[in-house]
Amino acid sequence: MTYSIVARDPATGQLGVGAQTHFFGVGALLPWAEAGVGAVATQAFVDVGHGPHGLDLLRAGESARSTVDKLVAGDPESGYRQLGVVDATGAVAAHTGRSCAPHAAAALGDGVTVQGNMLGDPSVCRAALAAFESADGDLADRILAGLRAGEAAGGDVRGAQSAALLVVSGRRGPAPWAEKIVDLRVDDHPDPLAELSRLLPRSRAFGAVGDVMFARGLTLGPFEGVEPQRLEAHLRALASAAEVIGPDNREADFWRALLLARAGRQHEAADLFADVVAFRPALLRFAEGLAPLGFLDADALAAITSRARESA
Numbered sequence: 001m002t003y004s005i006v007a008r009d010p011a012t013g014q015l016g017v018g019a020q021t022h023f024f025g026v027g028a029l030l031p032w033a034e035a036g037v038g039a040v041a042t043q044a045f046v047d048v049g050h051g052p053h054g055l056d057l058l059r060a061g062e063s064a065r066s067t068v069d070k071l072v073a074g075d076p077e078s079g080y081r082q083l084g085v086v087d088a089t090g091a092v093a094a095h096t097g098r099s100c101a102p103h104a105a106a107a108l109g110d111g112v113t114v115q116g117n118m119l120g121d122p123s124v125c126r127a128a129l130a131a132f133e134s135a136d137g138d139l140a141d142r143i144l145a146g147l148r149a150g151e152a153a154g155g156d157v158r159g160a161q162s163a164a165l166l167v168v169s170g171r172r173g174p175a176p177w178a179e180k181i182v183d184l185r186v187d188d189h190p191d192p193l194a195e196l197s198r199l200l201p202r203s204r205a206f207g208a209v210g211d212v213m214f215a216r217g218l219t220l221g222p223f224e225g226v227e228p229q230r231l232e233a234h235l236r237a238l239a240s241a242a243e244v245i246g247p248d249n250r251e252a253d254f255w256r257a258l259l260l261a262r263a264g265r266q267h268e269a270a271d272l273f274a275d276v277v278a279f280r281p282a283l284l285r286f287a288e289g290l291a292p293l294g295f296l297d298a299d300a301l302a303a304i305t306s307r308a309r310e311s312a
Helices: 050-059 064-073 124-134 139-152 192-213 228-245 251-262 266-279 282-293 298-311
Strands: 002-008 015-021 031-034 038-044 081-087 092-096 105-109 112-117 162-168 180-186
Touching: 002 038, 002 081, 002 124, 002 139, 015 031, 015 038, 015 139, 031 050, 031 162, 038 050, 038 064, 038 112, 050 064, 050 081, 064 081, 064 092, 081 112, 092 105, 092 112, 105 124, 112 124, 112 139, 124 139, 139 162, 139 192, 162 192, 180 192, 192 228, 192 251, 228 251, 251 266, 251 282, 251 298, 266 282, 266 298, 282 298
Parallel strands: none
Antiparallel strands: 002 015, 002 112, 015 162, 031 038, 038 081, 081 092, 105 112, 162 180
16 A cells, blocks of 8 residues: 655665555554664555564664565565565565555665555556656655656555655664654645655754754853854854745744854844844743853843844
8 A cells, every 4th residue: 555665875874765655644654764774664454563573683684685584474464565675785675465456566776675556557666766766866855756756657546645754874873763864754645745845855954953952062051162164054054944944934043043142143143133033022032031041141142132122
């Protein structure tokens, strides 16, 4: 009941899974990935457990092929299942049971496997693979391009309802949860891939905001140890994020004004903050509430709020 792409980027080691289906919440069922370990798509008459169990096998050193073989061998209903797996080396393997609903197919390439069932056309997997392999951008961009091509070739014969995109880094370490690069789910939407395409750049934009909000020195604790090049890089990233997020959400601009104030650039901070408060006056009180928590000293707070008060 789905088509999916499982892939590894040879340049970065990133691992990812993308999928679309006519079923609610595919992101809770199909995509599984762990940084530096591998990625799994489990679908058709789905056994969700094949996702985490597949990652267990990959983590223990099994290849993509042996992982698929072991999952299939231990599943009495494997004839109804479909699997796609990529390991940390980029090797891929897939399984399509004989009892998967038609059209059911798979297409394997270098570091990528595409699989689908209940397809509107037999060419869906081949079209998705070709688009993935020819697309520009990072792994998430290319997976999304492949999914869109699969939809254009026929997609799920029943239509579209949900989609998901999960990408993790190639670094295997003690905190795999910190290595998620993209984790997006569209659970119920008339055009889930269009919504996924809208969310992906916004996800990256809010990632840039989070890189400032949650960073010691930049926002948390005293403003210290921040090299000029790092400061400028974050200010540029926040400005770009604000453009992506759009004029109806000033989150990026708020934290850019705060960062400018913490860096002693009070005139720039005051100009930007006055514009933010003009959009949402309650942010003036919010900034005043942050100051006693150590985000702004008294002089910085006064510098950025005085102009906002005059404009209010």
